[in-house]
Amino acid sequence: MSYKVQGLRIVIVGGGEEALNKVRLVTKTTAQVVIISRHVEADFSGFAVEQIERAFVPADLDGTALVFVAEEGADAELAKAEARARGIPLNVVDVPAECDFYTPSIVERAPLTIAISTEGDAPVLARLVRARIEAMLSPGIGRIASLAGGLRQRVESLIHDGAARRRFYEALVTSPEIEAAEQRGQGLDAAHDLLSQHVNAETKGVVWLIGAGPGSEDLLTLRAQRLLQEADVIVHDQLVPTVVVDMGRRDAERIDVGKAKGHHSFSQAQINTLIVRLARQGKRVARLKSGDPMIFGRAGEEISALRKAGISYSIVPGITAALAAAADTATPVTLRGVSSGFIMATAHGADDSDLQHWAALAQSGLTLALYMGKSIASEVAGRLVANGASPTTPVGIVVNAGRPDRATYSGNLRSLIEGQVTFIDGPAIIFVGEAVAAGDWADAGQLAALSFKVA
Incomplete structure:
Protein backbone atom coordinates (compact mmCIF):
# COMPACT_ATOMS: atom_id res chain seq x y z
CA MET A 1 0.00 0.00 0.00
CA PRO A 104 9.72 -1.24 4.11
CA SER A 105 13.09 -1.41 2.45
CA ILE A 106 12.73 0.44 -0.83
CA VAL A 107 14.09 -0.22 -4.29
CA GLU A 108 13.57 2.97 -6.23
CA ARG A 109 13.64 3.32 -9.98
CA ALA A 110 11.26 6.29 -10.17
CA PRO A 111 8.44 6.06 -11.00
CA LEU A 112 8.88 2.35 -10.22
CA THR A 113 9.06 1.62 -6.50
CA ILE A 114 9.43 -1.81 -4.91
CA ALA A 115 8.84 -2.19 -1.18
CA ILE A 116 10.08 -5.16 0.87
CA SER A 117 8.57 -5.53 4.32
CA THR A 118 8.78 -8.16 7.06
CA GLU A 119 6.26 -6.27 9.25
CA GLY A 120 9.03 -5.35 11.63
CA ASP A 121 10.12 -8.94 12.35
CA ALA A 122 13.33 -9.13 10.31
CA PRO A 123 14.51 -5.78 8.88
CA VAL A 124 17.95 -7.26 8.14
CA LEU A 125 16.32 -9.85 5.87
CA ALA A 126 14.37 -7.11 4.09
CA ARG A 127 17.62 -5.27 3.40
CA LEU A 128 19.24 -8.42 2.00
CA VAL A 129 16.27 -9.03 -0.31
CA ARG A 130 16.44 -5.41 -1.37
CA ALA A 131 20.10 -5.82 -2.31
CA ARG A 132 19.25 -8.79 -4.53
CA ILE A 133 16.48 -6.90 -6.30
CA GLU A 134 18.72 -3.86 -6.74
CA ALA A 135 21.29 -6.06 -8.47
CA MET A 136 18.62 -7.61 -10.71
CA LEU A 137 17.00 -4.41 -11.99
CA SER A 138 18.57 -2.24 -14.65
CA PRO A 139 19.31 1.33 -13.50
CA GLY A 140 17.35 2.60 -16.50
CA ILE A 141 14.18 0.66 -15.88
CA GLY A 142 12.55 3.69 -14.26
CA ARG A 143 12.93 5.64 -17.49
CA ILE A 144 11.24 2.81 -19.36
CA ALA A 145 8.37 2.93 -16.84
CA SER A 146 8.00 6.67 -17.48
CA LEU A 147 8.07 6.02 -21.21
CA ALA A 148 5.25 3.47 -20.85
CA GLY A 149 3.22 5.96 -18.83
CA GLY A 150 3.62 8.64 -21.47
CA LEU A 151 2.33 6.30 -24.17
CA ARG A 152 -0.69 5.08 -22.24
CA GLN A 153 -3.40 7.13 -23.99
CA ARG A 154 -1.97 6.51 -27.46
CA VAL A 155 -1.71 2.76 -26.83
CA GLU A 156 -5.31 2.56 -25.61
CA SER A 157 -6.53 4.47 -28.68
CA LEU A 158 -4.69 2.15 -31.09
CA ILE A 159 -4.85 -1.27 -29.40
CA HIS A 160 -8.33 -2.07 -28.10
CA ASP A 161 -7.80 -5.67 -27.00
CA GLY A 162 -6.56 -5.92 -23.42
CA ALA A 163 -4.37 -8.98 -24.03
CA ALA A 164 -2.79 -7.31 -27.08
CA ARG A 165 -2.03 -4.17 -25.02
CA ARG A 166 -0.41 -6.29 -22.35
CA ARG A 167 1.80 -7.95 -24.96
CA PHE A 168 2.90 -4.54 -26.23
CA TYR A 169 3.81 -3.32 -22.75
CA GLU A 170 5.67 -6.55 -21.99
CA ALA A 171 7.68 -6.11 -25.19
CA LEU A 172 8.33 -2.46 -24.34
CA VAL A 173 9.66 -2.97 -20.82
CA THR A 174 11.73 -6.08 -21.63
CA SER A 175 13.33 -4.94 -24.90
CA PRO A 176 17.10 -4.31 -24.71
CA GLU A 177 16.75 -2.23 -27.89
CA ILE A 178 14.24 0.11 -26.24
CA GLU A 179 16.48 0.50 -23.18
CA ALA A 180 19.50 1.25 -25.36
CA ALA A 181 17.50 3.78 -27.39
CA GLU A 182 16.29 5.46 -24.20
CA GLN A 183 19.89 5.86 -23.03
CA ARG A 184 20.65 7.63 -26.33
CA GLY A 185 17.63 9.89 -25.87
CA GLN A 186 15.75 8.11 -28.67
CA GLY A 187 13.45 5.98 -26.50
CA LEU A 188 10.22 7.65 -27.59
CA ASP A 189 10.93 7.11 -31.30
CA ALA A 190 11.85 3.48 -30.70
CA ALA A 191 8.69 2.97 -28.61
CA HIS A 192 6.53 4.43 -31.39
CA ASP A 193 8.15 2.05 -33.90
CA LEU A 194 7.43 -0.89 -31.58
CA LEU A 195 3.84 0.29 -31.14
CA SER A 196 3.36 0.41 -34.92
CA GLN A 197 4.60 -3.16 -35.18
CA HIS A 198 2.09 -4.33 -32.57
CA VAL A 199 -0.81 -2.37 -34.08
CA ASN A 200 -0.23 -3.94 -37.49
CA ALA A 201 0.75 -7.38 -36.26
CA GLU A 202 -1.61 -10.30 -36.55
CA THR A 203 -2.20 -11.89 -33.16
CA LYS A 204 -0.59 -15.32 -33.27
CA GLY A 205 -0.70 -17.90 -30.56
CA VAL A 206 2.27 -19.86 -29.30
CA VAL A 207 2.75 -22.89 -27.08
CA TRP A 208 5.64 -23.19 -24.64
CA LEU A 209 6.32 -26.72 -23.40
CA ILE A 210 7.79 -25.94 -19.99
CA GLY A 211 9.52 -28.31 -17.61
CA ALA A 212 8.33 -27.61 -14.07
CA GLY A 213 11.08 -29.69 -12.49
CA PRO A 214 10.47 -32.35 -9.83
CA GLY A 215 8.24 -30.20 -7.62
CA SER A 216 10.21 -27.63 -5.62
CA GLU A 217 9.50 -24.17 -6.98
CA ASP A 218 13.10 -23.03 -6.51
CA LEU A 219 14.22 -25.64 -9.07
CA LEU A 220 12.22 -23.90 -11.81
CA THR A 221 14.39 -22.16 -14.42
CA LEU A 222 14.39 -18.39 -14.81
CA ARG A 223 13.08 -18.77 -18.36
CA ALA A 224 10.19 -20.90 -17.13
CA GLN A 225 9.30 -18.26 -14.53
CA ARG A 226 9.35 -15.50 -17.13
CA LEU A 227 7.15 -17.37 -19.60
CA LEU A 228 4.66 -18.32 -16.89
CA GLN A 229 4.27 -14.61 -16.24
CA GLU A 230 3.64 -13.98 -19.94
CA ALA A 231 1.19 -16.84 -20.53
CA ASP A 232 -2.52 -16.25 -21.12
CA VAL A 233 -3.33 -19.88 -20.30
CA ILE A 234 -1.50 -22.45 -18.18
CA VAL A 235 -2.25 -26.07 -19.07
CA HIS A 236 -0.68 -28.21 -16.36
CA ASP A 237 -0.34 -31.83 -15.35
CA GLN A 238 -1.58 -33.29 -12.08
CA LEU A 239 1.94 -33.75 -10.70
CA VAL A 240 2.83 -30.04 -11.02
CA PRO A 241 2.44 -28.48 -7.53
CA THR A 242 0.02 -25.60 -7.05
CA VAL A 243 2.86 -23.35 -5.87
CA VAL A 244 4.50 -23.69 -9.31
CA VAL A 245 1.26 -23.09 -11.21
CA ASP A 246 0.70 -19.98 -9.06
CA MET A 247 3.91 -18.48 -10.42
CA GLY A 248 1.87 -17.60 -13.48
CA ARG A 249 0.04 -14.32 -13.92
CA ARG A 250 -2.82 -13.89 -11.50
CA ASP A 251 -5.34 -13.42 -14.32
CA ALA A 252 -4.05 -16.30 -16.48
CA GLU A 253 -6.54 -19.09 -17.14
CA ARG A 254 -5.53 -22.40 -15.51
CA ILE A 255 -6.50 -25.78 -16.94
CA ASP A 256 -5.65 -28.98 -15.03
CA VAL A 257 -5.42 -31.85 -17.50
CA GLY A 258 -4.85 -34.22 -14.60
CA LYS A 259 -3.02 -37.18 -16.09
CA ALA A 260 -2.09 -39.46 -13.20
CA LYS A 261 -1.74 -43.19 -12.73
CA GLY A 262 -5.19 -44.78 -12.82
CA HIS A 263 -6.91 -41.45 -13.52
CA HIS A 264 -6.99 -39.72 -16.90
CA SER A 265 -9.29 -36.71 -16.91
CA PHE A 266 -7.91 -35.77 -20.35
CA SER A 267 -6.63 -38.20 -22.94
CA GLN A 268 -3.43 -37.26 -24.75
CA ALA A 269 -5.44 -36.65 -27.93
CA GLN A 270 -7.71 -34.25 -26.03
CA ILE A 271 -4.68 -32.38 -24.65
CA ASN A 272 -3.25 -32.06 -28.15
CA THR A 273 -6.56 -30.67 -29.43
CA LEU A 274 -6.83 -28.28 -26.47
CA ILE A 275 -3.43 -26.62 -26.85
CA VAL A 276 -3.88 -26.28 -30.62
CA ARG A 277 -7.31 -24.68 -30.15
CA LEU A 278 -6.03 -22.23 -27.53
CA ALA A 279 -3.08 -21.19 -29.69
CA ARG A 280 -5.37 -20.70 -32.71
CA GLN A 281 -7.32 -18.24 -30.57
CA GLY A 282 -4.16 -16.13 -30.42
CA LYS A 283 -3.30 -17.14 -26.86
CA ARG A 284 0.12 -17.77 -25.39
CA VAL A 285 -0.09 -21.19 -23.82
CA ALA A 286 2.23 -22.50 -21.10
CA ARG A 287 2.06 -26.29 -21.29
CA LEU A 288 3.49 -27.04 -17.87
CA LYS A 289 4.85 -30.54 -17.36
CA SER A 290 6.47 -32.18 -14.35
CA GLY A 291 10.21 -32.74 -14.70
CA ASP A 292 11.51 -32.20 -18.22
CA PRO A 293 8.95 -32.19 -21.06
CA MET A 294 11.23 -34.22 -23.35
CA ILE A 295 11.75 -37.08 -20.86
CA PHE A 296 8.68 -39.29 -20.46
CA GLY A 297 6.51 -36.18 -20.83
CA ARG A 298 4.87 -37.22 -24.13
CA ALA A 299 6.08 -33.94 -25.58
CA GLY A 300 6.74 -35.63 -28.92
CA GLU A 301 3.02 -36.21 -29.50
CA GLU A 302 2.16 -32.61 -28.60
CA ILE A 303 4.94 -31.24 -30.80
CA SER A 304 3.68 -33.35 -33.69
CA ALA A 305 0.17 -31.93 -33.26
CA LEU A 306 1.51 -28.37 -33.10
CA ARG A 307 3.63 -28.85 -36.23
CA LYS A 308 0.68 -30.30 -38.11
CA ALA A 309 -1.47 -27.30 -37.11
CA GLY A 310 1.27 -24.79 -37.98
CA ILE A 311 1.46 -23.48 -34.40
CA SER A 312 4.68 -21.88 -33.13
CA TYR A 313 6.21 -23.59 -30.12
CA SER A 314 9.36 -23.74 -28.04
CA ILE A 315 10.76 -26.05 -25.38
CA VAL A 316 11.88 -24.93 -21.91
CA PRO A 317 13.89 -27.70 -20.23
CA GLY A 318 13.32 -28.68 -16.64
CA ILE A 319 15.14 -30.78 -14.06
CA THR A 320 14.03 -34.36 -14.57
CA ALA A 321 13.26 -36.54 -11.55
CA ALA A 322 16.31 -38.77 -11.99
CA LEU A 323 18.71 -35.84 -11.72
CA ALA A 324 16.85 -34.49 -8.69
CA ALA A 325 17.02 -37.94 -7.09
CA ALA A 326 20.77 -38.13 -7.77
CA ALA A 327 21.21 -34.72 -6.14
CA ASP A 328 19.06 -35.66 -3.13
CA THR A 329 21.26 -38.67 -2.42
CA ALA A 330 24.61 -37.35 -3.70
CA THR A 331 24.68 -40.30 -6.10
CA PRO A 332 27.25 -39.88 -8.92
CA VAL A 333 25.37 -41.65 -11.71
CA THR A 334 28.58 -41.49 -13.74
CA LEU A 335 31.72 -42.32 -11.79
CA ARG A 336 35.24 -42.68 -13.15
CA GLY A 337 36.32 -46.31 -13.12
CA VAL A 338 32.84 -47.49 -12.13
CA SER A 339 30.10 -46.09 -14.38
CA SER A 340 30.79 -44.54 -17.77
CA GLY A 341 27.17 -43.79 -18.59
CA PHE A 342 23.63 -43.20 -17.37
CA ILE A 343 20.44 -44.69 -18.81
CA MET A 344 16.91 -43.36 -18.16
CA ALA A 345 14.04 -45.72 -18.95
CA THR A 346 10.45 -46.38 -17.92
CA ALA A 347 9.79 -49.65 -16.15
CA HIS A 348 6.12 -49.86 -17.13
CA GLY A 349 5.58 -51.74 -20.37
CA ALA A 350 9.13 -53.10 -20.47
CA ASP A 351 9.31 -56.44 -22.32
CA ASP A 352 11.87 -59.22 -22.07
CA SER A 353 14.14 -57.68 -24.70
CA ASP A 354 14.19 -54.42 -22.71
CA LEU A 355 15.05 -56.26 -19.49
CA GLN A 356 17.76 -58.29 -21.19
CA HIS A 357 19.25 -55.07 -22.57
CA TRP A 358 19.07 -53.31 -19.20
CA ALA A 359 20.67 -56.27 -17.44
CA ALA A 360 23.56 -56.19 -19.90
CA LEU A 361 23.98 -52.45 -19.37
CA ALA A 362 24.01 -52.87 -15.59
CA GLN A 363 26.62 -55.61 -15.91
CA SER A 364 28.74 -53.32 -18.09
CA GLY A 365 28.81 -50.72 -15.31
CA LEU A 366 26.20 -48.23 -16.56
CA THR A 367 23.73 -46.78 -14.06
CA LEU A 368 20.02 -47.34 -14.71
CA ALA A 369 17.38 -44.83 -13.62
CA LEU A 370 13.96 -46.45 -13.93
CA TYR A 371 10.85 -44.25 -13.90
CA MET A 372 7.29 -45.27 -13.06
CA GLY A 373 8.26 -48.60 -11.58
CA LYS A 374 7.43 -48.39 -7.86
CA SER A 375 4.50 -50.82 -7.95
CA ILE A 376 6.47 -53.39 -9.97
CA ALA A 377 9.91 -52.77 -8.44
CA SER A 378 10.34 -56.31 -7.09
CA GLU A 379 9.15 -57.84 -10.36
CA VAL A 380 11.54 -55.73 -12.42
CA ALA A 381 14.43 -56.60 -10.08
CA GLY A 382 13.64 -60.31 -10.47
CA ARG A 383 13.56 -60.06 -14.25
CA LEU A 384 16.87 -58.17 -14.30
CA VAL A 385 18.53 -60.94 -12.29
CA ALA A 386 16.89 -63.57 -14.51
CA ASN A 387 18.44 -61.84 -17.50
CA GLY A 388 21.95 -61.92 -16.06
CA ALA A 389 22.30 -58.96 -13.69
CA SER A 390 24.12 -59.76 -10.45
CA PRO A 391 21.81 -60.10 -7.39
CA THR A 392 24.28 -57.99 -5.42
CA THR A 393 24.00 -55.00 -7.76
CA PRO A 394 23.27 -51.93 -5.57
CA VAL A 395 19.79 -50.41 -5.73
CA GLY A 396 18.58 -47.03 -4.48
CA ILE A 397 15.02 -45.70 -4.63
CA VAL A 398 13.94 -42.07 -4.20
CA VAL A 399 10.26 -41.20 -3.87
CA ASN A 400 9.21 -37.54 -4.39
CA ALA A 401 12.68 -36.52 -5.57
CA GLY A 402 13.47 -32.84 -5.16
CA ARG A 403 10.66 -32.29 -2.67
CA PRO A 404 10.70 -31.76 1.11
CA ASP A 405 8.67 -34.96 1.68
CA ARG A 406 11.04 -37.22 -0.23
CA ALA A 407 11.90 -40.68 1.09
CA THR A 408 14.81 -42.95 0.20
CA TYR A 409 15.35 -46.72 0.27
CA SER A 410 18.49 -48.73 -0.45
CA GLY A 411 19.66 -52.31 -0.84
CA ASN A 412 20.48 -54.54 -3.80
CA LEU A 413 18.56 -56.44 -6.43
CA ARG A 414 18.24 -59.52 -4.21
CA SER A 415 16.83 -57.59 -1.25
CA LEU A 416 14.41 -55.75 -3.54
CA ILE A 417 13.18 -59.08 -4.93
CA GLU A 418 12.74 -60.74 -1.54
CA GLY A 419 11.67 -57.79 0.59
CA GLN A 420 8.09 -56.56 0.89
CA VAL A 421 8.13 -52.78 0.99
CA THR A 422 5.29 -50.27 1.23
CA PHE A 423 6.57 -47.02 -0.21
CA ILE A 424 5.20 -43.59 0.60
CA ASP A 425 2.90 -42.01 -1.97
CA GLY A 426 4.52 -40.22 -4.88
CA PRO A 427 6.53 -40.83 -8.06
CA ALA A 428 9.70 -42.89 -7.66
CA ILE A 429 13.08 -43.23 -9.32
CA ILE A 430 14.83 -46.61 -9.02
CA PHE A 431 18.62 -46.48 -9.44
CA VAL A 432 20.42 -49.72 -10.33
CA GLY A 433 24.19 -49.96 -10.71
CA GLU A 434 27.53 -50.08 -8.93
CA ALA A 435 27.76 -46.26 -8.77
CA VAL A 436 24.68 -46.21 -6.51
CA ALA A 437 26.84 -47.48 -3.64
CA ALA A 438 28.83 -44.22 -3.77
CA GLY A 439 25.73 -42.16 -2.91
CA ASP A 440 24.61 -40.99 0.52
CA TRP A 441 22.00 -43.52 1.60
CA ALA A 442 22.76 -43.36 5.34
CA ASP A 443 19.21 -42.38 6.27
CA ALA A 444 17.50 -44.61 3.72
CA GLY A 445 15.08 -47.36 4.62
CA GLN A 446 16.74 -50.71 4.01
CA LEU A 447 15.33 -53.10 1.42
CA ALA A 448 16.07 -56.07 3.66
CA ALA A 449 15.11 -59.56 2.52
CA LEU A 450 12.27 -59.92 5.02
CA SER A 451 8.73 -58.68 5.39
CA PHE A 452 8.49 -55.13 6.71
CA LYS A 453 6.98 -51.74 5.91
CA VAL A 454 8.59 -48.34 5.51
CA ALA A 455 6.08 -45.62 6.39
Missing part, protein backbone atom coordinates in the same frame (compact mmCIF):
# COMPACT_ATOMS: atom_id res chain seq x y z
CA SER A 2 1.23 3.49 -0.83
CA TYR A 3 0.14 6.35 1.44
CA LYS A 4 -0.69 9.76 -0.01
CA VAL A 5 1.37 12.50 1.68
CA GLN A 6 1.53 15.23 -0.96
CA GLY A 7 0.94 18.67 0.58
CA LEU A 8 1.09 17.30 4.14
CA ARG A 9 3.72 17.02 6.86
CA ILE A 10 5.67 14.00 8.04
CA VAL A 11 6.82 14.60 11.60
CA ILE A 12 9.83 12.78 13.05
CA VAL A 13 10.27 13.12 16.81
CA GLY A 14 13.95 12.52 17.50
CA GLY A 15 17.29 13.94 16.48
CA GLY A 16 19.66 10.95 16.42
CA GLU A 17 20.76 8.28 13.94
CA GLU A 18 17.38 6.50 13.97
CA ALA A 19 15.69 9.74 12.98
CA LEU A 20 18.26 10.22 10.21
CA ASN A 21 17.50 6.73 8.86
CA LYS A 22 13.82 7.66 8.58
CA VAL A 23 14.69 10.98 6.93
CA ARG A 24 16.54 9.12 4.19
CA LEU A 25 13.32 7.27 3.45
CA VAL A 26 10.62 9.96 3.78
CA THR A 27 12.47 12.72 1.95
CA LYS A 28 11.93 10.68 -1.21
CA THR A 29 8.25 11.71 -0.96
CA THR A 30 6.62 15.06 -1.74
CA ALA A 31 5.72 15.71 1.91
CA GLN A 32 7.19 18.46 4.11
CA VAL A 33 9.50 16.65 6.54
CA VAL A 34 9.83 18.12 10.04
CA ILE A 35 12.39 17.06 12.67
CA ILE A 36 11.47 17.86 16.29
CA SER A 37 13.87 17.18 19.16
CA ARG A 38 15.33 18.96 22.17
CA HIS A 39 18.78 17.76 21.02
CA VAL A 40 19.45 17.39 17.27
CA GLU A 41 22.64 15.35 17.10
CA ALA A 42 22.59 13.80 13.60
CA ASP A 43 23.61 15.74 10.49
CA PHE A 44 20.49 16.49 8.46
CA SER A 45 22.16 19.14 6.32
CA GLY A 46 22.02 17.04 3.15
CA PHE A 47 18.23 16.75 3.24
CA ALA A 48 15.35 19.14 2.63
CA VAL A 49 13.92 19.07 6.15
CA GLU A 50 12.76 21.57 8.72
CA GLN A 51 14.59 21.20 12.05
CA ILE A 52 12.87 22.35 15.26
CA GLU A 53 15.16 22.07 18.29
CA ARG A 54 12.75 22.26 21.23
CA ALA A 55 10.22 20.17 23.14
CA PHE A 56 7.37 18.59 21.22
CA VAL A 57 3.94 20.25 21.50
CA PRO A 58 0.60 18.83 20.26
CA ALA A 59 0.20 21.61 17.66
CA ASP A 60 3.25 20.14 15.87
CA LEU A 61 0.92 17.52 14.41
CA ASP A 62 -1.39 19.96 12.65
CA GLY A 63 -1.61 19.01 8.98
CA THR A 64 0.42 15.84 9.54
CA ALA A 65 0.02 12.65 7.51
CA LEU A 66 2.46 10.34 9.33
CA VAL A 67 4.35 10.40 12.62
CA PHE A 68 7.65 8.68 13.41
CA VAL A 69 8.93 8.51 16.98
CA ALA A 70 12.67 7.84 16.99
CA GLU A 71 13.61 8.58 20.60
CA GLU A 72 12.48 7.84 24.14
CA GLY A 73 11.31 10.09 26.97
CA ALA A 74 8.46 12.46 27.78
CA ASP A 75 8.37 14.08 24.35
CA ALA A 76 8.11 10.69 22.70
CA GLU A 77 5.24 9.59 24.93
CA LEU A 78 3.37 12.85 24.32
CA ALA A 79 3.85 12.54 20.55
CA LYS A 80 2.58 8.95 20.55
CA ALA A 81 -0.49 9.86 22.61
CA GLU A 82 -1.29 12.87 20.42
CA ALA A 83 -0.90 10.88 17.19
CA ARG A 84 -3.25 8.19 18.46
CA ALA A 85 -5.76 10.76 19.68
CA ARG A 86 -5.84 12.37 16.24
CA GLY A 87 -5.89 9.06 14.34
CA ILE A 88 -2.58 9.79 12.60
CA PRO A 89 -0.67 6.61 11.59
CA LEU A 90 2.26 6.14 13.97
CA ASN A 91 5.60 4.33 13.62
CA VAL A 92 7.67 3.84 16.77
CA VAL A 93 11.16 2.90 15.63
CA ASP A 94 12.23 -0.63 16.64
CA VAL A 95 9.02 -1.23 18.64
CA PRO A 96 6.78 -3.22 16.24
CA ALA A 97 4.03 -3.68 18.84
CA GLU A 98 3.46 0.09 18.98
CA CYS A 99 3.47 0.64 15.21
CA ASP A 100 0.38 1.29 13.10
CA PHE A 101 2.50 0.75 9.98
CA TYR A 102 5.97 -0.44 9.04
CA THR A 103 8.51 1.19 6.76
